[in-house]
Ligand code: 5GP
């Protein structure tokens with residue numbers, strides 16, 4: 600997707616410091632952090648929303664959770680805990696239509712539900 604900002608970050612067209620990168624996934628800091636730690640974990644492949652995930656993407660989604668674990672360990676939030684959030688479409692508060700997990704932590708987070 601040529602006009603997708605997260606595709607540009609994933610393929611290096613938009614300079615962003617990457618915290619993690621492999622063939623399937625990249626992670627980087629959110630530009631507008633909502634917690635002491637606020638990273639975004641995204642697939643390299645363009646998928647607009649979590650509603651668009653297919654069975655064949657199950658391994659990818661599992662891998663994204665494993666990347667979150669690695670980052671949590673690296674940034675010392677594994678022990679105290681963290682939150683993974685995926686907003687979906689308008690009512691879910693999604694702004695960027697390329698699947699991403701928000702990895703939030705480093706402080707006590709407010710209750711969501
Ligand atoms: P959403 O609301 O779609 O779940 O979250 C999109 C997130 O992407 C927001 O938290 C926003 O701050 C972040 N974001 C938007 N544009 C950029 C960007 O160009 N660079 C980075 N690092 N984060 C971005």
Ligand code: ZN
Pocket residue numbers: 600603604605606607644645646696697
């Ligand atoms: Zn994209």
